[in-house]
Amino acid sequence: MTSVGIDAVEIHTGKLRLDLAETFAPEMGDAPEKYTKGLGLHASSFPDTYEDIVTMGANAAHRLMKRKGLEPDDVGRIDVATESAFDHSKPVSTYIGGCLEQVFDGDFHHANKGERKFACVSGTQSIDDAYNWIKAGRNRGRAALVIATDTALYARDDPGEATQGAGAVAMLIDEDPNLVELSTEQGYGSADETDFLKPQQQFPSVDGKRSVNVYLARMREALIDYERVGGKIHADDFRLGPFHTPFPGMVRKAAVLAYRHTTRDTEIEEELAEEIGRQPRSEAFDSDEAYLEALSEYTDALKETERYQAWYGRTIDPTLTLSRHVGNWYTGSVHVARVSGLKALAEAGEDAVGERLLVGSYGSGAQAEIHVETVQEDWREEIEAIDIDERLESRYELTFEEYEDVHDAHNFDEESAVEEFTVPEAEFAFDGWGRMGERKYRYVE
Numbered sequence: 001m002t003s004v005g006i007d008a009v010e011i012h013t014g015k016l017r018l019d020l021a022e023t024f025a026p027e028m029g030d031a032p033e034k035y036t037k038g039l040g041l042h043a044s045s046f047p048d049t050y051e052d053i054v055t056m057g058a059n060a061a062h063r064l065m066k067r068k069g070l071e072p073d074d075v076g077r078i079d080v081a082t083e084s085a086f087d088h089s090k091p092v093s094t095y096i097g098g099c100l101e102q103v104f105d106g107d108f109h110h111a112n113k114g115e116r117k118f119a120c121v122s123g124t125q126s127i128d129d130a131y132n133w134i135k136a137g138r139n140r141g142r143a144a145l146v147i148a149t150d151t152a153l154y155a156r157d158d159p160g161e162a163t164q165g166a167g168a169v170a171m172l173i174d175e176d177p178n179l180v181e182l183s184t185e186q187g188y189g190s191a192d193e194t195d196f197l198k199p200q201q202q203f204p205s206v207d208g209k210r211s212v213n214v215y216l217a218r219m220r221e222a223l224i225d226y227e228r229v230g231g232k233i234h235a236d237d238f239r240l241g242p243f244h245t246p247f248p249g250m251v252r253k254a255a256v257l258a259y260r261h262t263t264r265d266t267e268i269e270e271e272l273a274e275e276i277g278r279q280p281r282s283e284a285f286d287s288d289e290a291y292l293e294a295l296s297e298y299t300d301a302l303k304e305t306e307r308y309q310a311w312y313g314r315t316i317d318p319t320l321t322l323s324r325h326v327g328n329w330y331t332g333s334v335h336v337a338r339v340s341g342l343k344a345l346a347e348a349g350e351d352a353v354g355e356r357l358l359v360g361s362y363g364s365g366a367q368a369e370i371h372v373e374t375v376q377e378d379w380r381e382e383i384e385a386i387d388i389d390e391r392l393e394s395r396y397e398l399t400f401e402e403y404e405d406v407h408d409a410h411n412f413d414e415e416s417a418v419e420e421f422t423v424p425e426a427e428f429a430f431d432g433w434g435r436m437g438e439r440k441y442r443y444v445e
């Protein structure tokens with residue numbers, strides 16, 4: 001069977017930076033630790049005035065194609081995942097294809113283009129589409145370009161404002177991939193939920209506290225569903241667990257539940273029994289409430305054990321490093337977590353070939369998806385080629401007043417004449433409006 005997976009990745013970050021502890025917290029009247037410790041975030045990436053989902057996606061895709069020596073003829077599919085689209089009909093992939101045609105010889109007329117929507121999980125769904133297309137033999141030897149791009153902005157003074165971000169991840173899905181092979185097995189947890197939505201509006205309506213519980217419930221369902229097809233998961237089977245990361249504190253909550261689930265009935269539960277007892281079983285309780293209370297006490301104790309903390313430090317923490325400095329990128333978030341984790345392994349000089357990743361994607365509304373990835377021979381070269389550290393380092397540091405202005409500049413309902421903060425160079429930039437109300441773009445040398 002042909003192996004199919006992610007061959008290469010490029011990341012584009014919004015070019016502005018908002019420091020949450022130093023700049024945002026004081027204006028909100030919050031302690032800086034709410035951000036750095038509670039949510040686990042230091043900064044948000046923000047788009048400059050000439051950046052949007054198209055420029056960020058096109059810039060990431062351009063670098064990816066250049067680095068891999070690809071021409072438009074090598075790409076048979078361009079799928080964009082976003083929840084920040086500005087057009088109900090014309091997909092963002094057509095705009096991005098148009099941008100790429102400005103800089104490559106040839107065109108993408110032969111390529112199937114689309115746009116996927118299901119909140120943050122649609123980046124992973126687009127990878128699925130590409131995987132199925134290749135496995136079905138419809139690709140004619142071509143690869144698929146999957147681009148997850150979002151400006152994850154919330155209305156001013158919404159609690160979600162603390163978790164904003166903007167950026168794009170471009171991924172090349174191909175046969176015999178260099179980075180990770182995808183499992184055929186998948187698990188789903190999907191339900192009609194009203195926790196985060198954008199009914200004909202730019203900024204989301206969010207029930208923040210509820211969204212946290214919905215995330216946990218759907219992830220749990222997806223894990224159990226995965227086990228139906230992939231067999232029982234053991235916590236130590238995986239080198240990394242990249243999860244959708246709206247903010248690292250969310251993953252901290254999910255990770256302990258995943259650990260509890262995947263150590264149940266294993267030697268780890270037995271080894272921990274002396275210290276914190278065995279996991280409560282529902283049969284032993286008269287009521288659901290008593291059972292849930294005992295479960296919650298066990299989970300609190302589990303979190304404090306050295307065994308759990310060592311697992312968390314090795315499997316989960318490395319996946320959160322980039323997210324701490326960029327915030328939520330919605331569709332791109334879990335794909336940033338994968339790169340973050342693999343980057344940490346590369347920096348530590350680990351030989352990760354053959355290691356497995358347990359990848360947990362999630363989108364509000366709501367759906368979770370779990371699958372497994374296997375690290376491939378040339379993973380290190382692919383990860384080391386990503387220059388995200390330099391890009392994060394060179395972001396323009398916003399004052400609070402500038403942040404207010406640029407937030408307005410990205411608000412379709414506000415008039416704004418804010419000047420750009422940085423100068424576009426060797427990248428795509430927004431170039432005004434066309435005669436039918438379309439957004440136009442040009443490559444700035």
Ligand code: HMG
Pocket residue numbers: 031032033034035037038039083118119120121159160161162163196206207208209211212215244245246247249250328330362363364
């Ligand atoms: P909030 O109510 O302002 O914050 O908003 P909080 O009071 O809950 O504090 C946050 C954490 O900081 C808490 O930690 C506090 O204890 C801690 P926890 O108890 O939960 O572990 N804290 C402190 N820690 C140390 N020192 C201090 C301090 N002060 C407080 N001094 C909320 C939080 C998540 C509700 C908000 O940010 C929000 O609405 N965010 C947007 C929704 C969201 O991200 N939900 C996550 C799950 S849904 C999802 O992931 C999907 C999504 O990506 C969208 C999509 O799929 O398209 C959002």
